[in-house]
Amino acid sequence: MAKALMIQGTSSGAGKSLLVTALCRIAKNLGFKVAPFKAQNMSLQSFITKNGGEIGLAQALQAMSAGLEPEIHMNPILLKADGNKGSQVIIHGKVYKTLKPKEYYAEKKKLWNKVLESLEYLKKHYELLIVEGAGSPAEINLRDSDIVNMAVAEYLKAPVILVGDIDKGGVFASLYGTIKLVGKSEKLIKGFIINKFRGDVEILKPGIREIEKLCQKPCLGVLPYFEELSLSSEDSLGLSYHKTFSSEKNKLIKIVVLRLKYISNFSDFDPLKYEPDVELLYSLRKEELLSADVVIIPGSKRTVEDLLWLKSLKIDKILKYLAEKGVEIIGLCGGFQMLGKILKDPEKVESDLKEIKGLGLLDIETTFYPKKITTQAEGYCNLKENLKIWGYEIHMGESEGDLNLFTIKRFATKEIKKEGSQKESIWGTYLHGIFENDDFRRFILNKVREKKGLTPLEKSYSYKKLREITFNTLAKLVETHLNMEKIWSLIKL
Template sequence: MLQGTGSDVGKSLLVAGLARAYARRGLRVLPFKPQNMSNNAAVTADGGEIGRAQALQARAAGVAPTVHMNPVLLKPQSEVGSQVVVQGRVIGNAKAREYQAWKPRLMEAVLDSFARIRGAADLVLVEGAGSPAEVNLRANDIANMGFARRADVPVVLIGDIDRGGVIAQIVGTRAVLDPEDAAMVVGILVNKFRGDPGLFADGMAFIAERTGWPALGLVPHFAEAARLPAEDAVALGRREPGRGGAKLRVAVPVLPRISNFDDLDPLKLEPDVDLRLVRAGEALPVCDLVILPGSKATIPDLAALRANGWDIDVLAHARRGGRVLGLCGGYQMLGGSVADPDGIEGPPGTVPGLGLLAVDTVLTGAKLLRPVAGISAADGAPFAGYEMHVGETDGPDRARPLLRLADGTADGAVSADGLVAGCYVHGLFADDRQRGAWLRRLGGAPSDLGYEAEVDRVLDRLADHLGAHIDLDRLLGLAR
């Protein structure tokens, strides 16, 4: 089990790289994360949803993702509350305090899923969540040491030297852990190192001496990680320089409850696209395309859109003849109204949408989770993706669907002038054919990027990188 001294220390990436490395040795490797908190989710082969990171790890291991790889998924809907998904299905909503009382029964689901995963694998790579040093959450813990102790899984602790203070991170974690928890740790990894590794040799020795935990490796920063889908919205906080020579500019308002934002990753890799992620307090720039992304809670995020003045920017962009695309929750926002009579994603109510599409949405019914494929209605460009949403959207603009699915049904809507469109399908731009069609519509030139092949290339490079800096035989020998 890989646990971290904090969030975003690189646990997900290390599990993915190790999964690829050990799978290339001929082992059947399966990833597992007892509890994840993320609105970046993936649809599984068995018809549920798990964290996007576990889907990437499964891909790295060369296996299909299943709901048992991430039995508890928390999808934040507010600052203090989340939707709770257990073994792929929504079981309800919980505030942070009441969720603590749910944990004992959730542990049984976690252990059930782990038994299924362990029984089907030569090696299970388990990812912790947050940090075991959060001792205020240790009672009934299912994500870190609570799970490790119940399942008898050895732990490797990861520190992040890039954020500074890694010696204090690891030594401090050792200081606050209960002795029986500390005894589960079989070694440490220091991640994201930059510079001359010889300069940190004394630091590694100091950590080992103070903690009693052997050093298993010093892993240099892996720059190509930016080309892989991110686990959660922490990654959206990192500012990246604009692409000055790009012909097309795409602007995306970063909503508080943004979900499935890996929809944007393929555009970020296109040389002819300058992808601008617009944060709170900033205006949407002049651009060729505005994308309203997915949202875990459409009505609250629509309120946030208005609070930031982005509704004014989007409407002005549309009046100037600019294109607008709404994906899932963003599609719902583009219509005349969004109604949530049953309080599925927050307090019950109905709010006006942006009015750019002649459709209305009612959030009701079970969540739709399924892989889909089809073509663009206008030009026949193929795509493959997935749907993950609640609610039904209908109205006059549905007579002009954006997509036609392989089963003969239509998805999405297009405005009468053809400039505003929306759909429920995620993953459109990951399909090279569909992404190329969009770039040509905007007047750009698609590159020869093969996005799916690029993800696998980077996973191979990551496995090579870890193999060069971690003794993989020693690490494998520590597994029970």
């Protein structure tokens, strides 16, 4: 049966996900058959497994760091916020219900049993589990309904390491308060880590010595602040960035992603950040859109509401103007649906509107259905001979019409079909992860370069290799700054 180590945080964003990712890579390098686990995740960043199950993207990345194919049991419960409706609850990769908080907590017994089912599966198939908590274990108002923090640690008898984010300020108070508020579970906390420290660690040491005495817990290390590279965050709070690696401004391709209210799976655009000729930003500003070479409408958790919002901001008129000028306009998933002529919703799956006009830039129509399509897919791009592509679909509804962009095979159903649509400088697809395809990404960028009178570039980098470099960089950073011998001794490795 597997041993387990649990990482909890004093707050959301403390660094739990990245630390679990690093520990999975370290354990893998040591020869252990290791798997990540998070009982419940709340995120609009999701991934589809080969079997068609939907899990949190963070757990998928952690699995990749461990050298594994992601599985539904690594994240048995995924919550996707759905505005005033509550949250869409996904259990073992499939949509269960949309529930408001009180309704969700009322189903604790059923949800807990699903968590245990996944834990028992993983314990049988792996030697070591690196378990991630959610938010903070010190939410005393939610203690009785906990299925993700100390309840999991108690069940596994797993030692807990608590991570505090010093970048937010008040790290010693948050560590002390968290430890003292978890009640009888305090005994499971075996040490703490301070994350995102900037400066000379010697200045921190007097505080560390005092908090160790107050809590009777050892500090297991101090991690420096560092860029997350190609590992996407779980929420959209950090999407105001403007990132480029080139100093030759006149040779850049300016890509603007519309910063929708309900933007989802914005990890789709991470591969573009590292292209040497790309300037990438998230914006709705008219000036930015009018100076863009490429405008992308991303996925949305509430497609109709975001479409209405864009129209209220008159961005639909800007997009039509840009289309007439030959600017590349791309729609992914919900953005693809918006580009069509009509969005029909006879069963009111997306909103209270049974029909709404789209942007009218692609010759497609979309009808929403209650059943969610979740599948990986692979195939070819029809715009260039022998250009292979891969991606994954996560959407309610299907589109019909001029589907001419890709020919794909869906893994979940084995069906072969035409997917996506292209018309002049406008195209869209349901395939998330499409820009992870290096050849396709460069093909699209070179089309834009040619419009600008620039020489096409050869493939500049491999996104898959960059992600591997990131996993190894994270692992090295953690090994350098944490007391790994003490950490592994907690689970008697």
